[in-house]
Amino acid sequence: MLPVPSKFTLVVGHGEGSTPLNAFDAALIDAGIGNLNLIRVSSILPPGARFFPELRIPPGTLTPTAYGYLTSSRPGEVVAAAIGVGFSSDTYGVIMEYEGFCTKAEAETRVRAMVEDGFRARGITLKDLLVLGIDHRVEKIGCALAAAVLGY
Amino acid sequence: MLPVPSKFTLVVGHGEGSTPLNAFDAALIDAGIGNLNLIRVSSILPPGARFFPELRIPPGTLTPTAYGYLTSSRPGEVVAAAIGVGFSSDTYGVIMEYEGFCTKAEAETRVRAMVEDGFRARGITLKDLLVLGIDHRVEKIGCALAAAVLGY
């Protein structure tokens, strides 16, 4: 079995690049996770996983991560992303990600509702909710990214 | 090396949600895999992997999974997904996933042909074939999903 993550943190970043992938890369660097090998997961907080404000992860580490991001190459356009983690009192949590052409506040509102919906769909009680968003006004090619990084 | 999966199962699910991601989440819950951290893989059944009708996997586990899914927000539209696994007599198997606007039966027919094509492309003999599909008529925002879950 692959080892179950025991820690997590939330990060956001934004940036510009010469291509959409480079803009995504710039957002990862800005978020502090540009030197990791992110493995995208769908998106459960393991039971007992604890929040660390700053995960110290060596470069190149395979890092399970739930993330939302949006890239645009239309100057002036605003892109946003948000990540939300809902906690139950006694079991796993639910992570949701959102990306859209909106403000940071709107993205956070949206992702909050998505986490609440995820709890309703599972019939479990939402005890607490952590949300983090970001927006970015595109200069040439820009990206906004929000992520829940799982670690050990 | 990451550990090679030794078991697998096939699941399907469908559901509705307040957003496409929540509909996808509802389909995962319906399929019994809503509490896992799915890692999407391209999609080989390891040699010797055995079929388990029900995998018991703790919440939050990083779970290699091949899946197809389709989300729609057009009420009345039918979305379908199917997963197929082809077995050889002496080596690995090939997993294919399909999603489309069609019935369950059509999705299953399609994925069956895809697995057969995958065997032809490898020049190996198809000994047996397992297929599972699902369809869903969209109410507001709906999703159909079919997955091959790999475990240990």
Add this chain to the structure above:
Amino acid sequence: MLPVPSKFTLVVGHGEGSTPLNAFDAALIDAGIGNLNLIRVSSILPPGARFFPELRIPPGTLTPTAYGYLTSSRPGEVVAAAIGVGFSSDTYGVIMEYEGFCTKAEAETRVRAMVEDGFRARGITLKDLLVLGIDHRVEKIGCALAAAVLGY
């Protein structure tokens, strides 16, 4: 923690299939990685990872891979993909992938610039750069793929 890869190789492939997924599968087979469970990663070469011209990886192995690919079902169209790895003198490297409707040479030029941009964005010095591209003229449904495969 998931084990950090210690080896890598670059591969390219192209092929035709009866569906876009089968064409992608044919390109994976052509590249020599059609029998692996690829886990897509965003895309850092771990410090000290060494180049192996040919990785020997058992079928079904979960294999962290950065890849770009493009599928087309328009006969006559040319699809291309390229992978680039930039090396620093003393730390991790940066992997970039590109796909587009262009020639192999253009794809390689593009991905080279993307790696250079990735180094600039990190403020580290590019010591060496490895690039590999491929193009494919579509017959019915075709795919070009370029990948950096990480192993142990």
